[in-house]
Amino acid sequence: MTPGARVAAAITVLDQVLAGMPAEQALLRWSRGSRFAGSGDRARLRDLVFGALRQRDSLAALGGSLDGRGLMIGHARRHDMDIAALFSGEGHSPAPLTQAERDHVAPATLPDDLPDWIRPRWHASLGDQAGQVAALMADRAPVWLRVNPQRVHPDSAVDLLQSEDIPTRRADDLPTALQVTGNERAVARSALYRDGGIELQDLSPQLACAALPLRADDRVLDYCAGGGGKTLALAAREPKARYEAHDALPARMGDLPERAERAGVPVRILRKPEGSYDLVVADVPCSGTGTWRRTPDAKWRLTQDQLVRLTEVQAQILDQVAPMVRPGGHLAYMTCSLLDDENDDQVHGFLSRHPGFALVQDRSWTPIDAGDGFYLAVMARRS
Structure with a gap:
């Protein structure tokens, strides 16, 4: 595919995403309908689409419209590309720029590529780092x-x-x-x-797992295991402990037995945890604000109502797992969020409801000092 053809494809995919289709689904639909495209073309298209979504509002301001065409014009202008060559109308390239598109003048100050409703929470949660973290979220994740x-x-x-x-x-x-x-x-x-x-x-959850209290004879439960990455990280660190994994949607753990066997660590898959544990890890469902570099379309789909419902689910999970922690054991609460609503506020609410627990440590990571945005709080249950 020519560069112009890839831009045209990106415009098509972006229009579908802006209309509400998840980015992965839109890319898959394009790929299935474009058998001529090789793996290199698909990879470059993905980079174009995800890059445009990370910088959606600033590219729209540069390009003059919040649609696929406007985002790709903005992309070309931001990177000082030859717009006339990309938008030539020849072959499979997009149509040439209109006079209005050529005359468009971008504002002196570009948007920060954050949803308007989340900006106050973002700044309240990140303080002096808010602007730098927002800027880093506009780039591809390592x-x-x-x-x-x-x-x-x-x-x-x-x-x-x-x-x-x-x-x-x-x-x-x-x-x-x-x-x-x-x-x-x-x-x-x-x-x-x-x-x-x-x-x-990612580096941030690796650092979080490395910070957890863990001994050779511990019984460990990964309560919201998903694919089991944190279970495997802990097992690689201390293979003599006993590891059990649970998820409300067991299908998410479908690959975990194979991955555990490949890693050489035993992991028991549970539908219903029973008994008490020395360490319970609850990496709860969250807004994913810390991973917006990897899933940039999620940034624009998240709503205030969804955030409220997520905080309710998080509190419910913490209340569910609290009795599973043995006296003297630890509860590790984790999110891939940067918002206080899901982090400090959630932990303080849990401690007020469960005075038998005490905060041992809490830590946040951002793209400034690690990889994704991530939060960890370790709470000990008193004997």
């Missing part, structure tokens, strides 16, 4: 790997990945975390990935 030390030493992992032309760098404060600095799409084809030596996992 790719991080978690090395499984039960399979390979981190130093060897770096060398093995380099031998497959996948360069990495070690995280400063976590030896088992590697950032992929090139050829990211080759990771899933690498021998180290197939053999369970590495897993794709």
Whole structure:
């Protein structure tokens, strides 16, 4: 595909997303209807679409309209591209710019690419960092790997990945975390990935898992396990503990047994947890504001009513798991949110309802100091 044809395809997909279709679904629909497109074309199209959604409002201001065409004109202007060549009307390229599009003058100050209703919460939660974090959310997220030390030493992992032309760098404060600095799409084809030596996992949840209290004889429950990434991270750190995973939608854990076997750690899948645990991890459903670089269309779909319902679900989950923590044990509350509504406020509400728990530590990560936005609170149940 020519650059102009990819821009035309992006316009089509973006119009569908702006009309309410999830981005992944719109990209899949285009791919199924465009068998001529190779893997490279699909990857470049995905980058165009996701990049435009991360910077939706500022690109619309540059392009003159909040639609697929306006976003792609804004994209071309932001990156000083040859607009006449991209919008030539030749072949499969979009039609040439109209006189109004050529004459459009962008405002002196561009929008910050945040939904209007969330901006006050964003600034209240992030304080002086609000603007910097919003700007970082407009860029593509880095790719991080978690090395499984039960399979390979981190130093060897770096060398093995380099031998497959996948360069990495070690995280400063976590030896088992590697950032992929090139050829990211080759990771899933690498021998180290197939053999369970590495897993794709953002740096922030890796740091959160590394901060949890964990001993060899602990019984651990991952209550909202999803794909089981945190279960596997903890098991790689302390393989002698006993790990159990549960999710309200068991289908989300469908790949976990295979991943656990590949990683060389036993994990028991539960439909209904019973008994008491030394550590309960509750990575609850949340707004995902910390992951907007990865799912940028979610930023524009989130509503105030949805946020309120999510906070209600979070409180219910915390109340459900509290009795599962044995006296002297710990409850780890996690979100991939940057908002106080889901983080500090939620923890303070739980502690007021459950005076038998005490806050041991809480920590937030943002794209400034880690990867995705992430929150951790560890609470101990008094003996």
